[in-house]
Amino acid sequence: MTAIKILEKLGVDPNSDLSQLTEQDRAEIEALMTSMADTENQPALTIVKPDSPDEEEPKEPESVSV
Amino acid sequence: MAVKQGSLVCVGPGMVLGAHMSERCRNHISQADVVFSSCHPVIEQWISTMNPDVRSLQGLYGKDKDRGQTYAEMQAALIQAVRDGCRVVGVFYGHPGVFAQVPHAAIQQAREEGFEAWMEPGISADACLYADMGIDPGAFGCQSFETSQFMFYKRAIDPTAYLILWQLGHAGDLSMTPRQTGPEQRTVLMNMLLEYYAPDHNIAIYESPFLPTQRPKIDWFPLQELPDADVSLISTLVVPPGKKLTPNHAIVKQLKSISGA
Numbered sequence: 001m002t003a004i005k006i007l008e009k010l011g012v013d014p015n016s017d018l019s020q021l022t023e024q025d026r027a028e029i030e031a032l033m034t035s036m037a038d039t040e041n042q043p044a045l046t047i048v049k050p051d052s053p054d055e056e057e058p059k060e061p062e063s064v065s066v
Numbered sequence: 067m068a069v070k071q072g073s074l075v076c077v078g079p080g081m082v083l084g085a086h087m088s089e090r091c092r093n094h095i096s097q098a099d100v101v102f103s104s105c106h107p108v109i110e111q112w113i114s115t116m117n118p119d120v121r122s123l124q125g126l127y128g129k130d131k132d133r134g135q136t137y138a139e140m141q142a143a144l145i146q147a148v149r150d151g152c153r154v155v156g157v158f159y160g161h162p163g164v165f166a167q168v169p170h171a172a173i174q175q176a177r178e179e180g181f182e183a184w185m186e187p188g189i190s191a192d193a194c195l196y197a198d199m200g201i202d203p204g205a206f207g208c209q210s211f212e213t214s215q216f217m218f219y220k221r222a223i224d225p226t227a228y229l230i231l232w233q234l235g236h237a238g239d240l241s242m243t244p245r246q247t248g249p250e251q252r253t254v255l256m257n258m259l260l261e262y263y264a265p266d267h268n269i270a271i272y273e274s275p276f277l278p279t280q281r282p283k284i285d286w287f288p289l290q291e292l293p294d295a296d297v298s299l300i301s302t303l304v305v306p307p308g309k310k311l312t313p314n315h316a317i318v319k320q321l322k323s324i325s326g327a
Contacts, residue, residue: 043106046167050218
Protein backbone atom coordinates (compact mmCIF):
# COMPACT_ATOMS: atom_id res chain seq x y z
CA MET A 1 0.00 0.00 0.00
CA THR A 2 1.33 3.47 -0.79
CA ALA A 3 2.04 5.95 1.98
CA ILE A 4 -0.88 8.11 0.92
CA LYS A 5 -3.30 5.19 1.09
CA ILE A 6 -1.89 4.18 4.49
CA LEU A 7 -2.39 7.73 5.79
CA GLU A 8 -5.90 7.81 4.36
CA LYS A 9 -6.75 4.57 6.17
CA LEU A 10 -5.36 6.01 9.41
CA GLY A 11 -7.44 9.14 8.93
CA VAL A 12 -10.67 7.35 8.15
CA ASP A 13 -10.48 4.66 10.83
CA PRO A 14 -10.38 6.12 14.35
CA ASN A 15 -9.37 2.73 15.77
CA SER A 16 -6.25 2.37 13.66
CA ASP A 17 -2.93 3.90 14.61
CA LEU A 18 0.77 3.77 13.85
CA SER A 19 1.38 0.80 16.16
CA GLN A 20 -0.72 -1.40 13.88
CA LEU A 21 1.35 -0.64 10.83
CA THR A 22 3.95 -3.01 9.44
CA GLU A 23 7.60 -1.96 9.29
CA GLN A 24 7.20 -1.55 5.58
CA ASP A 25 4.18 0.73 5.97
CA ARG A 26 6.03 2.88 8.49
CA ALA A 27 8.99 3.09 6.16
CA GLU A 28 6.69 4.20 3.33
CA ILE A 29 5.28 7.02 5.46
CA GLU A 30 8.73 8.07 6.59
CA ALA A 31 9.96 8.15 3.02
CA LEU A 32 6.98 10.31 2.01
CA MET A 33 7.59 12.79 4.83
CA THR A 34 11.29 12.96 4.01
CA SER A 35 10.50 13.72 0.39
CA MET A 36 8.08 16.43 1.53
CA ALA A 37 10.49 18.01 4.02
CA ASP A 38 11.81 20.58 1.55
CA THR A 39 8.46 21.20 -0.09
CA GLU A 40 7.03 24.60 0.61
CA ASN A 41 3.51 24.91 1.91
CA GLN A 42 1.79 28.25 1.62
CA PRO A 43 -1.35 28.10 3.72
CA ALA A 44 -2.39 31.75 3.72
CA LEU A 45 -5.31 32.50 1.41
CA THR A 46 -6.47 35.84 2.75
CA ILE A 47 -4.72 39.15 2.39
CA VAL A 48 -5.48 42.50 3.98
CA LYS A 49 -3.89 45.75 2.95
CA PRO A 50 -3.97 48.76 5.22
CA ASP A 51 -5.49 51.98 3.96
CA SER A 52 -3.03 54.81 3.56
CA PRO A 53 -2.75 56.82 6.76
CA ASP A 54 -4.26 60.29 6.78
CA GLU A 55 -1.80 62.91 5.62
CA GLU A 56 -2.74 65.36 8.38
CA GLU A 57 -3.34 64.82 12.03
CA PRO A 58 -6.73 66.06 13.27
CA LYS A 59 -6.53 69.70 14.43
CA GLU A 60 -6.62 70.45 18.13
CA PRO A 61 -9.96 72.02 19.12
CA GLU A 62 -9.78 75.82 19.64
CA SER A 63 -9.73 76.91 23.24
CA VAL A 64 -12.76 78.86 24.36
CA SER A 65 -12.44 81.68 26.90
CA VAL A 66 -15.04 81.64 29.58
CA MET B 67 -29.73 34.72 -18.15
CA ALA B 68 -29.28 31.16 -19.49
CA VAL B 69 -26.75 29.09 -17.54
CA LYS B 70 -23.68 28.39 -19.61
CA GLN B 71 -21.75 25.13 -19.83
CA GLY B 72 -18.90 25.13 -17.40
CA SER B 73 -19.32 25.32 -13.64
CA LEU B 74 -17.35 25.93 -10.50
CA VAL B 75 -17.74 24.45 -7.06
CA CYS B 76 -15.27 25.19 -4.28
CA VAL B 77 -14.96 22.51 -1.64
CA GLY B 78 -12.91 21.85 1.46
CA PRO B 79 -11.21 18.55 2.33
CA GLY B 80 -11.00 19.59 5.98
CA MET B 81 -7.74 19.87 7.85
CA VAL B 82 -6.55 16.26 8.35
CA LEU B 83 -5.84 13.85 5.49
CA GLY B 84 -8.49 11.18 5.37
CA ALA B 85 -10.29 12.24 8.50
CA HIS B 86 -12.39 15.21 7.46
CA MET B 87 -13.35 14.85 3.82
CA SER B 88 -17.06 14.26 3.27
CA GLU B 89 -18.27 11.71 0.77
CA ARG B 90 -19.90 14.55 -1.15
CA CYS B 91 -16.63 16.44 -1.35
CA ARG B 92 -14.86 13.33 -2.62
CA ASN B 93 -17.55 12.85 -5.26
CA HIS B 94 -17.18 16.46 -6.41
CA ILE B 95 -13.45 15.88 -6.85
CA SER B 96 -13.73 12.53 -8.60
CA GLN B 97 -16.46 13.73 -10.97
CA ALA B 98 -14.76 16.98 -11.95
CA ASP B 99 -13.28 17.60 -15.40
CA VAL B 100 -10.44 19.45 -13.72
CA VAL B 101 -9.47 20.03 -10.10
CA PHE B 102 -7.46 22.98 -8.84
CA SER B 103 -5.98 22.58 -5.40
CA SER B 104 -4.45 24.80 -2.75
CA CYS B 105 -3.59 22.52 0.17
CA HIS B 106 -0.53 21.08 1.86
CA PRO B 107 1.53 19.14 -0.72
CA VAL B 108 0.77 15.81 1.01
CA ILE B 109 -2.95 16.57 0.92
CA GLU B 110 -2.59 17.45 -2.75
CA GLN B 111 -0.94 14.10 -3.40
CA TRP B 112 -3.93 12.46 -1.75
CA ILE B 113 -6.39 14.50 -3.80
CA SER B 114 -4.48 13.47 -6.91
CA THR B 115 -5.53 9.86 -6.26
CA MET B 116 -9.16 10.90 -6.78
CA ASN B 117 -8.97 12.55 -10.19
CA PRO B 118 -6.50 12.26 -13.09
CA ASP B 119 -6.39 16.05 -13.64
CA VAL B 120 -5.46 17.76 -10.38
CA ARG B 121 -3.50 21.00 -10.77
CA SER B 122 -1.79 22.57 -7.79
CA LEU B 123 -2.13 26.32 -7.34
CA GLN B 124 0.75 26.37 -4.84
CA GLY B 125 3.24 26.93 -7.65
CA LEU B 126 1.78 30.38 -8.20
CA TYR B 127 3.36 31.64 -4.97
CA GLY B 128 6.77 33.24 -5.29
CA LYS B 129 9.25 34.17 -2.59
CA ASP B 130 9.09 37.93 -3.16
CA LYS B 131 5.87 37.90 -5.11
CA ASP B 132 2.89 39.93 -3.99
CA ARG B 133 0.30 37.54 -2.58
CA GLY B 134 -2.43 39.65 -4.13
CA GLN B 135 -0.94 38.85 -7.53
CA THR B 136 -0.82 35.16 -6.64
CA TYR B 137 -4.47 35.15 -5.60
CA ALA B 138 -5.47 36.96 -8.78
CA GLU B 139 -3.67 34.29 -10.81
CA MET B 140 -5.38 31.52 -8.84
CA GLN B 141 -8.75 33.08 -9.57
CA ALA B 142 -7.87 33.49 -13.24
CA ALA B 143 -6.88 29.83 -13.52
CA LEU B 144 -10.21 28.71 -12.09
CA ILE B 145 -12.25 31.06 -14.25
CA GLN B 146 -10.45 30.14 -17.48
CA ALA B 147 -11.21 26.48 -16.99
CA VAL B 148 -14.86 27.33 -16.36
CA ARG B 149 -14.95 29.43 -19.54
CA ASP B 150 -13.47 26.44 -21.38
CA GLY B 151 -16.66 24.59 -20.49
CA CYS B 152 -15.22 22.39 -17.74
CA ARG B 153 -16.84 21.18 -14.58
CA VAL B 154 -14.25 22.78 -12.29
CA VAL B 155 -13.67 21.93 -8.65
CA GLY B 156 -11.49 24.13 -6.49
CA VAL B 157 -10.17 22.38 -3.38
CA PHE B 158 -9.04 24.69 -0.58
CA TYR B 159 -7.82 23.17 2.66
CA GLY B 160 -10.14 23.22 5.63
CA HIS B 161 -13.28 25.12 4.66
CA PRO B 162 -12.99 26.84 1.26
CA GLY B 163 -14.64 30.02 2.48
CA VAL B 164 -12.89 30.57 5.79
CA PHE B 165 -9.89 32.87 5.57
CA ALA B 166 -9.74 32.15 1.86
CA GLN B 167 -10.62 34.99 -0.47
CA VAL B 168 -9.85 33.24 -3.77
CA PRO B 169 -12.84 30.85 -3.69
CA HIS B 170 -15.29 33.64 -2.84
CA ALA B 171 -13.92 35.90 -5.57
CA ALA B 172 -13.86 33.13 -8.18
CA ILE B 173 -17.44 32.10 -7.44
CA GLN B 174 -18.62 35.69 -7.65
CA GLN B 175 -16.86 36.23 -10.97
CA ALA B 176 -18.14 32.96 -12.41
CA ARG B 177 -21.72 33.89 -11.51
CA GLU B 178 -21.30 37.36 -12.99
CA GLU B 179 -20.21 35.71 -16.23
CA GLY B 180 -23.34 33.54 -16.23
CA PHE B 181 -21.89 30.27 -14.96
CA GLU B 182 -23.22 28.08 -12.19
CA ALA B 183 -20.92 28.45 -9.21
CA TRP B 184 -21.22 27.72 -5.54
CA MET B 185 -19.34 26.75 -2.40
CA GLU B 186 -19.73 23.77 -0.10
CA PRO B 187 -18.52 23.87 3.50
CA GLY B 188 -15.67 21.85 4.90
CA ILE B 189 -14.29 21.30 8.35
CA SER B 190 -12.42 24.50 9.06
CA ALA B 191 -9.40 25.26 11.20
CA ASP B 192 -11.59 26.84 13.85
CA ALA B 193 -13.71 23.71 14.11
CA CYS B 194 -10.52 21.77 14.81
CA LEU B 195 -9.39 24.43 17.28
CA TYR B 196 -12.62 24.21 19.29
CA ALA B 197 -12.34 20.41 19.41
CA ASP B 198 -8.62 20.22 20.17
CA MET B 199 -8.60 22.98 22.80
CA GLY B 200 -11.96 22.16 24.40
CA ILE B 201 -13.37 25.60 23.65
CA ASP B 202 -17.09 26.22 23.25
CA PRO B 203 -17.41 29.51 21.37
CA GLY B 204 -20.88 29.87 22.84
CA ALA B 205 -19.69 29.81 26.45
CA PHE B 206 -18.19 33.31 26.53
CA GLY B 207 -18.49 34.42 22.93
CA CYS B 208 -15.72 34.40 20.37
CA GLN B 209 -14.17 37.18 18.29
CA SER B 210 -12.23 36.09 15.28
CA PHE B 211 -9.99 38.30 13.15
CA GLU B 212 -7.22 38.02 10.64
CA THR B 213 -4.19 39.22 12.62
CA SER B 214 -2.95 41.86 10.21
CA GLN B 215 -6.43 43.32 9.73
CA PHE B 216 -6.73 43.45 13.52
CA MET B 217 -3.53 45.48 13.56
CA PHE B 218 -4.23 47.75 10.59
CA TYR B 219 -7.66 48.94 11.66
CA LYS B 220 -8.99 50.32 14.92
CA ARG B 221 -11.23 47.91 16.67
CA ALA B 222 -12.72 47.72 20.13
CA ILE B 223 -12.48 44.15 21.35
CA ASP B 224 -14.37 42.52 24.16
CA PRO B 225 -11.97 40.99 26.71
CA THR B 226 -14.81 38.99 28.28
CA ALA B 227 -14.96 36.79 25.15
CA TYR B 228 -12.38 34.61 23.39
CA LEU B 229 -10.20 36.39 20.86
CA ILE B 230 -8.78 34.34 18.01
CA LEU B 231 -6.24 35.88 15.67
CA TRP B 232 -5.61 34.00 12.43
CA GLN B 233 -2.58 33.97 10.14
CA LEU B 234 -0.36 34.98 13.08
CA GLY B 235 2.69 34.14 10.99
CA HIS B 236 1.89 37.13 8.73
CA ALA B 237 1.15 39.49 11.65
CA GLY B 238 1.55 43.08 10.53
CA ASP B 239 2.87 42.08 7.11
CA LEU B 240 3.15 45.08 4.79
CA SER B 241 5.25 43.32 2.16
CA MET B 242 2.29 41.18 0.99
CA THR B 243 4.78 38.41 0.18
CA PRO B 244 4.54 34.85 1.50
CA ARG B 245 7.31 35.57 4.02
CA GLN B 246 6.68 35.32 7.71
CA THR B 247 6.94 38.37 9.97
CA GLY B 248 8.94 38.35 13.18
CA PRO B 249 9.32 39.48 16.80
CA GLU B 250 9.20 43.19 15.95
CA GLN B 251 5.73 42.92 14.44
CA ARG B 252 4.59 40.65 17.27
CA THR B 253 5.82 43.24 19.78
CA VAL B 254 3.45 45.74 18.19
CA LEU B 255 0.65 43.19 18.46
CA MET B 256 1.54 42.42 22.07
CA ASN B 257 1.37 46.12 22.97
CA MET B 258 -2.07 46.37 21.36
CA LEU B 259 -3.28 43.42 23.42
CA LEU B 260 -1.77 44.84 26.64
CA GLU B 261 -4.45 47.52 26.46
CA TYR B 262 -6.96 44.80 27.31
CA TYR B 263 -5.04 42.00 29.03
CA ALA B 264 -2.46 41.68 31.79
CA PRO B 265 1.14 40.85 30.80
CA ASP B 266 0.88 37.48 32.51
CA HIS B 267 -2.43 36.61 30.87
CA ASN B 268 -2.03 33.10 29.42
CA ILE B 269 -2.49 32.85 25.68
CA ALA B 270 -1.88 29.98 23.27
CA ILE B 271 -0.58 29.28 19.82
CA TYR B 272 -2.57 26.59 18.09
CA GLU B 273 -1.65 24.63 14.98
CA SER B 274 -3.92 21.99 13.52
CA PRO B 275 -2.34 18.76 12.33
CA PHE B 276 -2.73 17.87 8.66
CA LEU B 277 -1.87 14.17 8.98
CA PRO B 278 -3.62 11.56 11.13
CA THR B 279 -0.20 10.67 12.58
CA GLN B 280 0.23 14.14 14.09
CA ARG B 281 -1.04 15.80 17.25
CA PRO B 282 -2.22 19.42 17.39
CA LYS B 283 0.30 21.96 18.65
CA ILE B 284 -1.03 23.93 21.62
CA ASP B 285 1.60 26.10 23.33
CA TRP B 286 0.56 28.18 26.33
CA PHE B 287 2.61 31.15 27.51
CA PRO B 288 2.10 34.62 29.05
CA LEU B 289 1.16 37.47 26.72
CA GLN B 290 4.45 39.25 27.43
CA GLU B 291 6.32 36.37 25.72
CA LEU B 292 4.42 36.72 22.43
CA PRO B 293 7.28 38.41 20.52
CA ASP B 294 9.59 35.43 21.05
CA ALA B 295 6.97 32.70 20.62
CA ASP B 296 7.53 29.84 18.21
CA VAL B 297 5.32 30.88 15.28
CA SER B 298 4.85 29.36 11.85
CA LEU B 299 2.67 30.14 8.86
CA ILE B 300 -0.05 27.86 10.19
CA SER B 301 -0.14 29.38 13.69
CA THR B 302 -3.29 30.80 15.23
CA LEU B 303 -3.30 32.90 18.41
CA VAL B 304 -5.92 32.08 21.03
CA VAL B 305 -6.56 34.63 23.77
CA PRO B 306 -9.00 33.40 26.42
CA PRO B 307 -11.29 35.86 28.21
CA GLY B 308 -9.35 38.22 30.47
CA LYS B 309 -12.35 39.65 32.33
CA LYS B 310 -15.57 38.27 33.72
CA LEU B 311 -18.88 38.97 32.04
CA THR B 312 -20.81 41.89 33.53
CA PRO B 313 -24.55 41.16 33.91
CA ASN B 314 -26.93 43.61 32.23
CA HIS B 315 -29.50 43.87 35.03
CA ALA B 316 -31.63 46.51 33.29
CA ILE B 317 -32.13 44.33 30.22
CA VAL B 318 -32.81 41.21 32.24
CA LYS B 319 -35.41 43.21 34.19
CA GLN B 320 -37.06 44.27 30.91
CA LEU B 321 -37.11 40.68 29.67
CA LYS B 322 -38.55 39.43 32.93
CA SER B 323 -41.36 41.97 32.67
CA ILE B 324 -42.18 40.62 29.18
CA SER B 325 -42.25 37.01 30.22
CA GLY B 326 -43.89 37.68 33.55
CA ALA B 327 -41.11 35.82 35.30
